[in-house]
Amino acid sequence: MIMALLPIIIAVMTAAFIAQTGASALCDDGWTAYGSSCYFSDDKTQMHWAEGTNYCQAHGGAYITTIQSEGEFLFLQDMCRRLFKNDRNNFFYLGATDEEIEGIWRWYTDNSLVNEGYHNWSPGQPNARVNENCAVLWGPNDYTWHDHFCNENAYVICEKPGLKRPEVVG
Numbered sequence: 001m002i003m004a005l006l007p008i009i010i011a012v013m014t015a016a017f018i019a020q021t022g023a024s025a026l027c028d029d030g031w032t033a034y035g036s037s038c039y040f041s042d043d044k045t046q047m048h049w050a051e052g053t054n055y056c057q058a059h060g061g062a063y064i065t066t067i068q069s070e071g072e073f074l075f076l077q078d079m080c081r082r083l084f085k086n087d088r089n090n091f092f093y094l095g096a097t098d099e100e101i102e103g104i105w106r107w108y109t110d111n112s113l114v115n116e117g118y119h120n121w122s123p124g125q126p127n128a129r130v131n132e133n134c135a136v137l138w139g140p141n142d143y144t145w146h147d148h149f150c151n152e153n154a155y156v157i158c159e160k161p162g163l164k165r166p167e168v169v170g
Contacts, residue, residue, distance in 0.1 A: 025162020028060065034075045038162050039065065041092070043083045046153035049093050049134045053108070056158035064095035065159040066107045069118050076157060080143045083155075088139035091148065092155045096135035099150070103128055105135065121145045 027038035040059060047055060049064070056062040067073050080092055096114045098105045105114035105126065114135070122138065126147035136154060138146040148154075 027162055031160075032079065033162060034072060036162050037072075037159050039076070039079065039157055039159050041079065041083060041155060041157040043155070046155055048153065049097070049150040052093050052154075052156035053095075055156060056160075059158050060160055062158035062160035063109050064093050065157040066095045066109055067118060067120070070120070073118070073120050076137065077143045079157065080137055080139065084139065088142065090139040090155060091136040091146070092139075092143070092157050094135040094137060094145070095159075097133050097150070098126070098147070099133040102130075102133075119145070 025033040025036050025038050027033045031038035031040045033039075040062065045055070052064050056064055065076060067076065076092075084090055095108050096105050097108055100106070103126070105119075106112065107114060122141050122144035125145060126132070126135070129147070132147040132149055134148055134150040136146050136148045137143040137157075138148070
């Protein structure tokens, strides 16, 4: 009986996930939609934070992801978990830095203050250690926000606006 219901359960769970993630953007192949943005990452390419900004720019003018809501954070946390399944000894750079002024975290895309919008630092983070100037989704703590060194190799999640949907003429 359970086996007969399995396809229905999977379909309902998939529909719920799509509804939860708010996937509405139209994205290029290989990119994943959430809200009005598209996201790209892989589990093979690691780089320093500055290299990550160039890497994302080279992928369709994208940028290292900025997180504007809890829903977006949960979507990205899930993306990280799926990429690495049970191996959580890794981290992903976020597009936030306090390199200009220690303790003042800003999104590099528009220079806005991180703490004036949505933020989700892990307890004790950022910890104000010298030279930990880049925000990351930290795998060993289930991809919560941490500050970290910018010159270590890590993964990046690139983000860009979704493509415009063609207008329906009728």
